[in-house]
Amino acid sequence: MQPASQQYKELMRSEFRNPFSHIRVTIGLINQEAQAGAYVPNQDNYTYYSSFKMPLDNYEVQELYATCDQDYTPVDGSMYFLPRKRADVVLNQGIVSEGLMGPVEIRFPVQHDIKGLTIEFGKAYPVDFTIQSDNKTLEITGNDNGHFVTEEIFNGATFLRFNPSRMVNGQSRFRIHKITMGIGIYFDNRRILSATKKEHISPIMEELPTIDFNLSINNKDRGFDIENEESSVNFLEIGQDITILYGQELEDGSVEWLPGAKLQLKEWSADDEEMSFSASDRFDFxxxxxxxxxxxxxxxxxxxxxxxxxxxxxxxxxxxxxxxxxxxxxxxxxxxxxxxxxxxxxxxxxxxxxxxxxxxxxxxxxxSFIPDMEAESDNETYFSHAGSVLDKAEKKPYALAVQDYTNVTSTQYFLPRQEEGTTYLNVGYVSEAVAKSDGYFVVNPTVEINLEASFKCFGLTLEFGSNNPTQMVFHAYLDGGLVEDYIVTDLTATTVISHEFEEFDKLVMEFTKGFPNNRVILNNITFGDSTDYIFEYGHELTKTPKGTQLAKVRELQIVRTLYNQAGEKKELAKETIAVTAADNRYTFYFNNPSYDLSCALTEPGEGLTATIIDSSNYFATVEITGVTGVVEVSISGRELTSVKANVTRQLNPTGSQEAWENPLVSDAILAANLADWIGDYLKSDRQYELEYRGEPRIDANDIAFLENKYVSNLLLRVYEHTLKFNGAISGSIKARRDMSNVADS
Structure with missing residues (x-):
């Protein structure tokens, strides 16, 4: 689910929502063949620290080298010293002319029609310059920005030559940080008639994920007539990027924008009334x-x-x-x-x-499962059990010699002396550090939770012992990098933290202020509900949910495939190949997985060789040297043999038997984990279809609560989400209930 401001969430939850919803769609009109084939000739005409490929491959120039161009290098430490040799250059500088105000030329292997250019010149941009191609010379004067866009069409272009005549900073080298062969078409509410985005994700990867987008725009002015040579339609290409943004007007009149999707153009058509576009996800291509x-x-x-x-x-x-x-x-x-x-x-x-x-x-x-978690601390006293804060077991406190902690009732235990072999009660985490009289520590105590895999949660609950600390900071990490610091003040004995944490695989809790002259005592940590979104009657839902009881599965069988390297060597393939000096390689493909491959010429001659230069269990690429003409090549090897074995899990007393086979799975433990994961999904045999007001934040595979008369906190996982726009937003959802380990992750 996409993050959004609290103001946005409150508006979308209100009974009467502001009807002003917005949508923006941009189609990048980029000549992909021209972009892919573009290159910089005569590279000696440019500085040794130029980058010739990155400016054409959509890389940004992020850091600059200091050079002796006029009014270019500041003395504020924002630039780096320029290396003396090409081999030491590590920063992308784009294309930089050798001479002051020197030209830059980009060539293409074949002719291309290019509609528009988008160029990043950087801080030293040209004010007056020309763009020359085979059939056109475009003169630009008074440019006032390092980001330059032109909609001019360059027909039949085999080259683009940029010649500056006046630079913004005077005598300076000419730079192109990034160049795109094309521009984008932009549509908004005024032109969009309807738009539909449909996402589907199987929580157990039973099918491939899909995103399909359909857009209709007003074409009554016939601006997108395919016979109009100036029309942008003639420059559309399959695979071009389509970027979608959804917006919602807030109470203060501002619009909060949320990313919708970035897809690839699939097909388009137009008549005198409207033009239609369809796009899909990257997997489709x-x-x-x-x-x-x-x-x-x-x-x-x-x-x-x-x-x-x-x-x-x-x-x-x-x-x-x-x-x-x-x-x-x-x-x-x-x-x-x-x-x-x-x-x-x-x-x-x-x-x-x-x-x-x-x-x-x-x-x-x-x-997509609840990862195993382990808690530890390098700042805990000798009788502390930091690892037990995750077990939810009842903790048994000791009487301690700290300020206002020990009482005279029978609720606390006497603390044994610190001796080797002594067994201590489960007290949870007790810090070694003791807060000073002002509540602050010399060294802040910390508890670190490490997860088997990354995890995202919406809130958690902390249960402290007596005299709880008052302030702390959560440090969330993912793959070793810090993703979030979240500060909490005014802690209580039981603190419920309603915060949408960024995804993390390590969480460090640092206690920054405690109870005066006390240790930090933490009994339990409970990761809270994994969502803060609820489908409620009278708010989100526009129709009553439709529930379906799915057929029960009695038994799930995970099929393991066990391979054996025991086959006898035999001829796997034989082909007659025409060999030329320019083409002396041939690839053989095998129906069955094979190994121990070798190749031979049927009629070997002096100086003739056939060598396998690349292979797997399903192909072998052979290189033939010493001959041109027709030769016969054979491939020999052994075929892998396989047997099947099953790992079984009982799900219900009655129902069907389901077999699940993933050809990668051979290990029994991996198969057992898979049986639990898929089994939990199949055991959740209730499906819901919802019609609701529409929420651009929701993604397929999100989880949410559904208001229900009989089940409190009924949890759903969305597997299909359709969002429609026709002046206002509406949505529909297909979801499955309570998938146990899958749903709670």
Whole structure:
């Protein structure tokens, strides 16, 4: 669920919501072929610290080197000293001309029609300059910004040459930090007739996640007629980015904007009344095949396997995130021959994760279960049990010699002497540090909670012993980096903290002020409800929910696939290949997973060789040297054999029997974890369909409470969310109830 301000949440929860909802849709008109093929020729004409690829690949210039250009280098420490050699240059500076006000030229391998340019010049931007292409010279005067956009069309361009004649800072080198071959089309409420976004995520990765978006805009002025040569329609391309923003007008008249999605254009059409667009998620376009499956007896982590799949698919490493928990989950079986998106789906399921695309268009592979937690402290007294604060067991306090703590009733125990072998009662966490008379510590006591995997929660409850501390700070970390510091004051004996914590895998609780002359005593920590959103009658819901009782599953069987390297060597493939000097490689593909591969020429001659240069269990690439013409090559090897075994979990006394097979799963413990995870989902056999007012914050796979007459705090996990806009926002949801470990994460 997307974060938002408290003012926004209160407005969306009010009985009569402000009807002024907004939507913005931008379609990036970028010539992707031109962008991908662009290059900088004659690189000797530029400084040795120039970057020639990054400006064309959407990288930002974030830090600058100091140079001797006029009025360029400040003395405030914001720039770095310039290295003397190219090998020592580490900062992206964009393309920088060698001479003062020198030209910059970008070329393309073939002709392209380019509608518009978006250029980042940086702080030393040109005021007057020209842009020259094969068929046009565009003169710009009076430019007053380092961010430059033009809608001019450059037809049949094989090059773009930028010539500055006046720079904002005088005598300066000419720089291009980033350049995009195109611009964006922008639509808002005034032109949008309707928009529908539909998201679907299976909580157990039974299907691939999907996001589908449909947009209709007013075309009565025929501005998007396909016969209009100036129309932006003629420059649309499949795969271009579509960015969606939702906005809500607040009580003070301001509009709070929430990211909706970043998708890829799929198709479009227009008539005299309206134009329609459709877009989908990145997975829809990841239809390449993964052949690199390899049996590894020693195992490979699902994290490394996911990296290999994403690399083979050509996915930019800046656009995905993999849960570090998957580094601890290993598999041995080869990935079968599937599409890249299906390979990621198998990895997600085997690791009890969900695969999804976030609202910025990034791919996420994230754990989806309650992680194991361990509490510890390096500042606890000798009879303390910091690890027990998570067990929810009743704590038994000792009488302590601190201010106003010990009473004369029979509610406290005598503290044994500190001797080796002494067993102490479960007292929870008791700090070694004692607060001074003003409540502050010399060294603040801390309790650290480490999680098996990342976790997100909405609030928690702290139960202190007598004389509770008064102030503390929560430090949340993810993958070793600090993501949030949350300060809490006015602590009470039982403190309920209603705060939406950022996702974390380590939580450090630092007590900054205690009760005067007392230790910090913490009995229990309970991670609270995992959501703060409630579907209520008369507020969110516009119709009564429709509930469905699903068919029960009696028994779940997780099928394990156990491979064996015991096959006999045989000929796997034979092909007649035409070899040329420019093309002397050939790839063989196998139906069955094979290993111990070798290749040979049927009629070997002197100086002729055939060598396997790359292979997996499903392919072998052969390089042939010493010959041109037709040759016959054979591949020999052994096929892996496999057997099946089952791990079974009983779910209900009656019902059907379900078998679940993930070809990556062979380990019995991994299969048992999977049986529990999927079993909890199948055991929750009630489904709900909701019609509600619409909330742009909600994502598929979010959880929420549903008001119910018979069940308090009925918890749902959303697996399908549809958000509609036709001047106002409305929504519909499909959700499943109470999925135990899955739902509570």
């Amino acid at each position: 990841m239809d390449g095949t993964y052949y690199r499956g390899l049996y590894r007896p020693e195992g490979i982590s699902l994290y490394d396997l996911a990296l290999d799949v994403l690399s083979d698919a050509g996915i930019d490493n800046r656009t995905y995130w993999i849960d570090s928990y998957l580094k601890s989950v290993k598999v041995s079986n080869p990935m079968p021959v599937v599409t890249h998106k299906e390979a990621l789906q198998l990895i997600a399921n085997a690791g009890r994760c969900i695969l999804y695309q976030d609202r910025e268009g990034n791919i996420f592979l994230k754990s």
